[in-house]
Amino acid sequence: MNSANSNRYSLAYDHRDKYLYVFVDGKETSKEIAISFYGEIFSKAEEFGYDRVLIEEDFLNQNNIAEIFEIADFIAHKTRGKIKLAHVDRQEKDLALNKFAENVAVNRGFRGRAFGVFEEAEQWLLED
Secondary structure: OEEEEOOOOEEEEEEOOOOEEEEEEOOOOOHHHHHHHHHHHHHHHHHHOOOEEEEEEEOOOOOOHHHHHHHHHHHHHHHOOOOEEEEEEOOHHHHHHHHHHHHHHHOOOOEEEEEOOHHHHHHHHHOO
16 A cells, blocks of 8 residues: 555555555544545546545544535536545444535536445445
8 A cells, every 4th residue: 555644634545456445534624634635536546547436534523514515516526527436434423424525526427426334335436
């Protein structure tokens, strides 16, 4: 696994057979932090030639609904339908807000889904 660290979050990349796996965590997240790490992830996916990405996230806090809307909008516009993304949050309490983000992004042409279970995310990501 390759790693990248900032003072606000940590990213670890693993080149899997058909997708790029990314683990991201930190002490806390914010809109600015999320936009930063998603931007880095999408740049790496493009650099390495991946059109499928599975992100596993572990932050103890969650952004508020207005910030989540802006993050989802950023993700949809940044990927422009070129990346199929599965997102797993280790904090089960965040699934409802992540599903809200999924709906916002999908309504803007995003190919992605939020999951609470890694195996379900991976299975969906690998479907054609």
